[in-house]
Amino acid sequence: MSQDTLTYEEAVRIVRGACAKLAAxxxxxxxxxxxxxxxxxxxxxxxPPFDNSAMDGFALSGRAIVPAGAELDIEGEQAAGDGVSRAGIGAWEIMTGARIPDGLDRVVPVEQTERFGPSRVRLLADVAPGQNVRTAGxxxxxxxxxxxxxxxxxxxxxxxxxxxxxxxxxxxQRPRIAVICTGRELVDDPAQALAPGQIRNSNGPFLAARLPLAGADVVHVETVGDDVDAFEAAMRRALEAGAKIVVTSGAVSMGRYDFVPQALDRLGAQTLFHKVAIRPGKPLLFARLPGDVLLFGLPGNPIAVAVGLRFFVEPALRVMLGLPAEAVRRAALIKPYNKKPRLRFHLKSRLHVDAQGRLGVEVLEGQESYRIRPLADANAWAVVPADVDALPAGAMVRVYGAGHLEFPLPDGSAA
Missing domain, CATH: 3.90.105.10 (Molybdopterin biosynthesis moea protein, domain 2)
Structure with a gap:
């Protein structure tokens, strides 16, 4: 690992340190x-705000159990929405949710009664104090x-x-975020036919959809070609829209058209790091612009974008939303897994529960950063640390949900 390549832990510590909790x-x-x-x-x-009946029946009272066979006068009727009523020693016909008349403390279901005469009821079952009553509070x-x-x-x-x-x-407050996708090969309009060498922009729709689920407001979305002037103009439009975070995709590696670092210099930005020991997404860039606007420059491959959002942008959002570091959950690998050393891997994965109720995680086929289909099949991320190169089936690995606010399993220990 080169000296200017940070570990994930070092990089995310810088990200969190650059963020502040937003006002309420x-x-x-x-x-x-x-x-x-x-x-x-x-x-x-x-x-509930008052004692009420859990079912249709008759409300009554007594010092102890009122036995089956008891016969009572029907003194009144209480429907849902009726106000305070005061009872005597008889029974009140009552509807589900109706307030219990003062002086009564139990309800016998209508099917456990028998009416006879114009206003008499016979109990067909014993009725204990508090039976079928939803008490206030x-x-x-x-x-x-x-x-x-x-x-x-x-x-x-x-x-x-x-x-x-x-x-x-x-x-x-919800952090305000702008999304800028770069690449002259990108086509935003799904109805537009692709020319040779063109591809459809998948990163923009993904980021625009996932960021609100992570607690942010997307205030600007734009696609620009591989041109530093066009990118700088798009950045200015993002800032004019009130963005406090800008997430870009593409143009952060070391190629001829990777112009984002140059554009950031022109905008007076301070690059806090550029390259992290992770896969996918190693060339990820993090910078602070004037006015304390933060920029996450994500590589252009779609899974690198997904990893950059989930494991760098979302930890920043947690700080801004006043949330602690994300809790760790772990699950057992269903199959063995091998990887290259020195890089922390973020793996498209699927959680399963077997017939015995045991939770396991499957690392999906197709982990290359350009392959979107496995991400559509995934319901979790599995993370394997940089210092591990082989794990047997049954080994416990960290698992993360699709988003930091969306994981259904109970919390583990703090991250």
Whole structure:
């Protein structure tokens, strides 16, 4: 490894050190899907807010068990939405979700009763105190911490917030990101026929789709040819759009048309590193522009772009969103794996659960950085450290989800 090639750990430490946590902002719950909570949510109410019936039946009371065969007068009826009612010593016909009348403490299901006469009911089963009653605060108690800071809000969280009457929550601001793809061979329009030597731009749509899932707002997307002046103009448009991070693809290696380092010099940028001991994506570049705008220069091969986003841009986003370093999960290799030494490998992989419920990870065929199809088949990344060159089946390896906010397995130890 050359002296100017950093290890992954050194490089990501520089990335994290260059980032700062963004301020919080208020967000209505109707617009906070996918946002990251900046502060915990403490309930100001009980949920349910009152004792209510778990089913259709009859509400009644008693000092102990009311036995089967007991006959009671029907004193009233309580439907969902009815307010406070005060009961005597009889039974109240009640509907699911209706408030339990004051003085009553249990519900017998309608199918365990028998009506006779105009207003009498006979019990066909014993009824114990509290039976079929949803008590106030049994789901959420007043003062309970229901959602922790750092939670990426999903639909189930919005359901809970709505039930608690929470209108707005404090969330981390979303980092504003621009995407610039380089290469005169790239064609953006899928309807345009390809000329000899041209390819379709897959990196731009990928980055524009994945960055919002990682907690960012994409404010500018552009494709430019292999021209330093055009790239510099695109950078200025990205900055005018308010980008605080710019992610580029292509033109960062050592070839004749790899002009990004030259353009960054013209823009007054400070290159913090260029080349990391990883595969794919070794020529990755990281720089700081005037105004504390960060730039990730990713190599142009599509899997190098995917790795650069997942393992460099997303750790930066975690800092900005106020999240800790990503937790480590591990799974056993299903098959042996061999690799070249001195490079940390990021492998398109698939998690499986066998018939006995054991989790394993399969390293997919087709790990070359130009091959997109295996990425479409993958549901995880497996990472093999630089100092390892051979692993047997059953060896434990680090596994990462498609995105840092999207992994379904429980956390392991801190990374």
């Amino acid at each position: 902002e208020e967000c209505p719950i109707g617009a906070c899907m996918g946002r990251v909570l900046a502060e915990p949510v403490i309930s100001t109410v009980d949920l 049994s789901d959420v108690a007043h003062g309970e911490n229901v959602l922790h800071a750092g939670t990426a809000l999903q639909a189930q969280h919005l359901m809970l917030l709505a039930a608690l009457g929470v209108a707005n929550v404090s969330v981390a």
